Amino acid sequence: MPTGYARLAFETFPGNEVNTPTLSTKKLFPPLQSFQPTRGEAPLDRDDELRNTDEPLAIVPESYSPTWEMNVRAYPDTIAFLLALALGPPTTTAGNGVITDLSGAAVPTGAYRHRFSAPFGPSGAYPNTVQGDIGYSDQGVYLKGKGLACSDLTIDTPEQGGAAIKANGPGLFLDEQSNPSLSPAFEALSIPPFFRGNLTLPTNLAGTGQTQDFGLAINNPVEAARTLGVPSLYPDTMFKANSGGPIVVSGTIPKEIIDSQDLQALKSATGFELLASWVSTATIAATSFPYKLLFKAANAQYTDGTPEALQAKRRLGASYGWKSTTTSSGSSTFDVINATASYT
Amino acid sequence: MSSKKRYGLILTLGGAPASPHVISPLPGYYRPDVPHLVGGLEDDLTLEEAKAAAKDIDILELVEVPEHKEGEAEEVAAADVEAGRNGLQEARKDGRAGDAPSRAKDEAAALKGDE
Numbered sequence: 001m002p003t004g005y006a007r008l009a010f011e012t013f014p015g016n017e018v019n020t021p022t023l024s025t026k027k028l029f030p031p032l033q034s035f036q037p038t039r040g041e042a043p044l045d046r047d048d049e050l051r052n053t054d055e056p057l058a059i060v061p062e063s064y065s066p067t068w069e070m071n072v073r074a075y076p077d078t079i080a081f082l083l084a085l086a087l088g089p090p091t092t093t094a095g096n097g098v099i100t101d102l103s104g105a106a107v108p109t110g111a112y113r114h115r116f117s118a119p120f121g122p123s124g125a126y127p128n129t130v131q132g133d134i135g136y137s138d139q140g141v142y143l144k145g146k147g148l149a150c151s152d153l154t155i156d157t158p159e160q161g162g163a164a165i166k167a168n169g170p171g172l173f174l175d176e177q178s179n180p181s182l183s184p185a186f187e188a189l190s191i192p193p194f195f196r197g198n199l200t201l202p203t204n205l206a207g208t209g210q211t212q213d214f215g216l217a218i219n220n221p222v223e224a225a226r227t228l229g230v231p232s233l234y235p236d237t238m239f240k241a242n243s244g245g246p247i248v249v250s251g252t253i254p255k256e257i258i259d260s261q262d263l264q265a266l267k268s269a270t271g272f273e274l275l276a277s278w279v280s281t282a283t284i285a286a287t288s289f290p291y292k293l294l295f296k297a298a299n300a301q302y303t304d305g306t307p308e309a310l311q312a313k314r315r316l317g318a319s320y321g322w323k324s325t326t327t328s329s330g331s332s333t334f335d336v337i338n339a340t341a342s343y344t
Numbered sequence: 345m346s347s348k349k350r351y352g353l354i355l356t357l358g359g360a361p362a363s364p365h366v367i368s369p370l371p372g373y374y375r376p377d378v379p380h381l382v383g384g385l386e387d388d389l390t391l392e393e394a395k396a397a398a399k400d401i402d403i404l405e406l407v408e409v410p411e412h413k414e415g416e417a418e419e420v421a422a423a424d425v426e427a428g429r430n431g432l433q434e435a436r437k438d439g440r441a442g443d444a445p446s447r448a449k450d451e452a453a454a455l456k457g458d459e
Contacts, residue, residue, distance in 0.1 A: 183367060187366075189440065190430060
């Protein structure tokens, strides 16, 4: 029976081979479907040297460029943690029966609202990063990753299999460590992930065609750099990337039926409010309030799309890409309502 | 020391949500907010076993449970077991147990004696 884990904790600043950032109190053992650590070895190849040898020359270690990739279902605690990694720390407010979520529902005592509002943080030149302890327990191999940033995070909600998160990004350090002797603790299976049946789009383009699916993607441009700060084969600093622009929330929204309103909105780049709502079947602790994941685009716009080719089919759909934009501020807002008191 | 003193194991995993957690290979569920009672006749761990668990597992702490909190701990434990049983059935139905067999096994082990 396979055993293993990844334990993630936020760093106070991006960790590299030599520094030791303080870790957050919040630690997460996500119920992984997969976690792929890659050290990214790029050895020096010297076959271009004139040494009067007609054979390959020995390579030597020159640089490592770590990356990571994770597949996990959208559990209420996990999705908030990963949003905090990609978007910066949320504003957390304990429910009191007065504060409301993005759908206007009052959040009761015992539940917590974690709100991520654009422009996303953290402020400054550095993105949020985590340290990861990855345990291939059965094989007795343990890795430590530091300065792991999230450049891409997608949420898809297929009809079966639960809402799926894919997250990946670069890191500053990844290497073996001795067994950290961590005991993983996973939330009970009674706390389900968000499902397709939990997802609705209560607010959408007026007159839009019936929706077939909804995909959401966060792009957080980051880059690992070698700033000559420390002698290391690894990069030493994780920056917000100069290229790539701000954090962008976008996605896809295929339609079951072609609709003129959608075609017009695409042509005119019409802005519309979009609210995506995942409301769990499970309730939070002693409350009767459900776990929620809410996303609001104040000004979603179609960016691309085409109607399905005209053909001998009884129903023809269309597919559009959308992007959350703004003319001032406040383009995108995420709310996660769960039982976690803090992500710091 | 009074013989009526009760003890429980509390989950100390930083920032853990106030929900039941499974810690392999221990039976039962563990929370950061309500202790898991041990040492009683109907409890799934003896006090000695709980002391050993708290020593070996870095995210568990043995705490004294005040008498007025025992009832709450018992109620929460019963509710967690009931929810766990349902959750395991649901996970087996929707496939989560299939692609995370070790988790499902741990969960079943956590429910051992209660199923």
